[in-house]
Amino acid sequence: MRIQDIAKKAGVSTATISRVFSNHPNIRPEVREQVLSVARKYGFRPRLSSRKRNVVIVIPSKLVYPIQSYTEMVTAELARELSQRDYRIEFLPQDNLDRLNGIQFCGALFVGVEDALISNWDEHFDAPLVLIDRVPDAPCRGVFSIHSDEAQGMELAINYLAKTGHKRIGCLISSMGLGNSTLREQGIIKALQNNKLPVDLTLICQVGPESTLEAVGKMLRNGVDAFFCPGGNGGIIVAYALSLYGKQIPDDVSVIASERVMVSRYCVPAQTVITQDYGTLVKSSVDVIDAYLEGREFPVATTLPYSLIIRDSVTIRA
Secondary structure (H helix, E strand, O other): OOHHHHHHHHOOOHHHHHHHHOOOOOOOHHHHHHHHHHHHHOOOOOOOOOOOOEEEEEEOOOOOOOOOHHHHHHHHHHHHHHHHOOOEEEEEEHHHHHHHHHOOOOEEEEEOOOOOOOOOHHHHOOOOEEEEOOOOOOOOOOEEEEEEOHHHHHHHHHHHHHHOOOOOEEEEEEOOOOOOHHHHHHHHHHHHHHOOOOOOHHHEEEEOHHHHHHHHHHHHHOOOOEEEEOOOOHHHHHHHHHHHOOOOOOOOOEEEEEOOOOOHHHOOOOOEEEEOOHHHHHHHHHHHHHHHHOOOOOOOEEEEOOEEEOOOOOOOOO
């Protein structure tokens, strides 16, 4: 079906159709909805212009997602990759999502953002939405997911601690039910069970920076010989907490954290970490936009493995 046919059925001009699908700010809401309703009914989706190479990067609000280290690492890589492919970039905080209706863009990248707008994305925007480090609750046309394998990452860390003789592992997961914390908790429990280690739920908790110190103290009293702290800045905060309790890493207790570029390797001792493949994560995300603009198929979901970087914060227990 041609744009002229949609215009006739919606009772508007072809110019209005073009403005609706380019998210022009001067279209009345009722006209926009009338055009989109007709377009959905007849399965009409205009081809995006590859000349409009504007990409919106949506980042979490600090009020909702106070730990920004992950977001900052990914957005820095995204800015580099998008620039190399000749895209223009606009950053948009999650709490300003209503501005999307007034922006012309050929793709959107949500970095660590929860499910806002995802379920009905294709009803509002004719551009791909790429969720980085998130998996949508249900499939939606035009929405893609590029994420790391949380179960595999948790298994990688727990297996290494088990292999090095650790018997009682305290797990501090950032951050309080947001993002992938539930998936991580499930992966940790399964990995502990597979290694025949005790699954003591008093030693597995989701924490924020303000509650980590108390949680570390409780777990030390419960006799842990290692800490695993995936997500956020958990590794740095746990190291600080252990120093306050007079514990040495790794002599008294081992630590595995999540990689923080320019931080983890310079800790004393340097931290053993699990790390996402940030380069592939970012390249795959931008590949989605390239494919969409060129009319090529691309997988709805791409899952990438974690790697383990062995440094000095884990010792071999007898």
